[in-house]
Amino acid sequence: MEKIPILRMGPFLLVTIQIDLYDRLALNLEADLVQMVNKTGARGVLIDISAVSIVDSFMGRIIGNIASMSKILDAETVVVGMQPAVAITLIELGLPLKGVHTALNVEKGMELLKSKIGPEEESDDDGDAD
Amino acid sequence: MVTLTKDRMMILKDQDVVPFRNRVKEYAVRIGMGLVNQTKLITAASELVRNMLRYAQQGEVFIEVVTQGRENGVRLTFVDKGPGIPDIELAMKDGYSTHRSMGLGLPGTKRLVNEFEIRSKVGEGTVITILKWKNG
Ligand SMILES: Nc1ncnc2c1ncn2[C@@H]1O[C@H](COP(=O)(O)OP(=O)(O)OP(=O)(O)O)[C@@H](O)[C@H]1O
Ligand SMILES: [Mg+2]
Numbered sequence: 001m002e003k004i005p006i007l008r009m010g011p012f013l014l015v016t017i018q019i020d021l022y023d024r025l026a027l028n029l030e031a032d033l034v035q036m037v038n039k040t041g042a043r044g045v046l047i048d049i050s051a052v053s054i055v056d057s058f059m060g061r062i063i064g065n066i067a068s069m070s071k072i073l074d075a076e077t078v079v080v081g082m083q084p085a086v087a088i089t090l091i092e093l094g095l096p097l098k099g100v101h102t103a104l105n106v107e108k109g110m111e112l113l114k115s116k117i118g119p120e121e122e123s124d125d126d127g128d129a130d
Numbered sequence: 131m132v133t134l135t136k137d138r139m140m141i142l143k144d145q146d147v148v149p150f151r152n153r154v155k156e157y158a159v160r161i162g163m164g165l166v167n168q169t170k171l172i173t174a175a176s177e178l179v180r181n182m183l184r185y186a187q188q189g190e191v192f193i194e195v196v197t198q199g200r201e202n203g204v205r206l207t208f209v210d211k212g213p214g215i216p217d218i219e220l221a222m223k224d225g226y227s228t229h230r231s232m233g234l235g236l237p238g239t240k241r242l243v244n245e246f247e248i249r250s251k252v253g254e255g256t257v258i259t260i261l262k263w264k265n266g
Contacts, residue, residue: 020151023144054151054169056176057232085169093173093238094224 004029006036012044012113013037013075014106018051026062034069044113045070048106050081060095067099076101076116080109134202137193141179150191151176154206157195161202163264170242171204171262177235178208178258184229186212186255196261203244203263214252222248 002025007014013036015029033045045066049055055063067077078101082090090097101116103109137157139150154175158168175191182189189210196205215221222240227233240246245261 020148022148054172054176056173056180057234057238058176058180061232083169085166088166089169089173089242092170092241093177094234094241095232095238 003032006032008040008042009046009110011042011117012046012110013040013042014046014048016048016051020052020054021059023058026059030062030066030069033066034073037070037073037075043075043117045075045077046106046109046113047077047079048081048109049079049086050083050105052086053083055082055086055090055095057093057095060090060097063100064098067097071099076113078103078109078112080104080106131196131198133205134195134197139191139193140188141182141191142188144183147176147179147183150179154193154204157193157204158262161195161204161264163204163262167262167264167266171206171260174239174242174260174262175206177239178206178260181235182208182210182212186210201263201265203261203266205245205259205261208258209255210257211255214254214256215248215250216252218248218250 004015004017004025013033015033036042037045047063063079070077079097080103082102101112103112137153139153141150151172154172155168158171179191189208192207194205196203220226222236224237225233239260243260243262244266247259250256
């Protein structure tokens with residue numbers, strides 16, 4: 001089955017969504033990501049949606065779920081690269097991306113995450129100390 | 131209002147959602163609809179097919195290119211033979227959901243399009259028509 005790759009970048013996980021997701025794929029991604037956050041002790045999740053042209057309530061809910069479950073595991077979620085047309089549409093639709101930070105691109109998202117977890121934790125590797 | 135082309139698509143399973151959205155996009159592009167309006171239309175369409183699949187298991191969508199005066203638009207009609215909606219006014223309220231969901235599909239869709247019409251009869255089904263003008 002198709003799968004969306006999850007990259008590990010230091011204390012963060014990066015997912016780049018390249019296609020408009022089928023529901024099953026999106027649900028798998030949610031499960032995989034949460035599992036991966038748990039396993040690696042990642043402190044942040046970056047979801048790059050710059051190639052996504054439609055975010056409906058289903059997709060929005062999945063992103064929100066990822067964020068709230070990651071939060072429980074002590075990781076922040078940042079959505080990066082949202083197309084302006086998508087952002088405008090989401091506001092009109094009335095979809096609140098609760099607990100989700102947004103940033104212009106991956107670099108900015110990364111900076112945001114680093115500032116969230118605080119400088120003392122950036123470089124060490126005790127992520128799975130519990 | 132005059133219909134220029136008419137197409138139809140059966141919606142039977144989750145995997146039909148993305149091809150359906152692509153089909154709507156083709157028509158929107160064909161009449162020269164801008165990206166923001168396209169995105170609004172397709173997002174609205176996506177919400178309504180999801181409702182169709184969730185509440186009526188399946189249904190059918192008619193896709194029309196319509197024209198009125200100098201303005202062209204895309205009109206979509208969602209037809210299902212599901213349980214119907216007992217109280218439409220309530221269903222149109224932000225946050226109302228019988229499935230503990232966010233309840234923003236119907237009211238959100240209405241905000242995204244230029245025309246929105248809903249007819250429903252309990253035990254018979256639901257018909258929802260939306261229209262987005264090219265420059266609407
Ligand atoms: N095609 C349909 N057939 C029967 N009932 C429907 C249909 N579409 C919507 N409904 C009813 O109207 C309610 C509101 O729909 P709406 O799309 O606004 O919210 P939702 O689907 O519950 O949540 P969300 O779309 O935010 O996930 C639904 O909970 C459902 O009871
Ligand atoms: Mg809905």
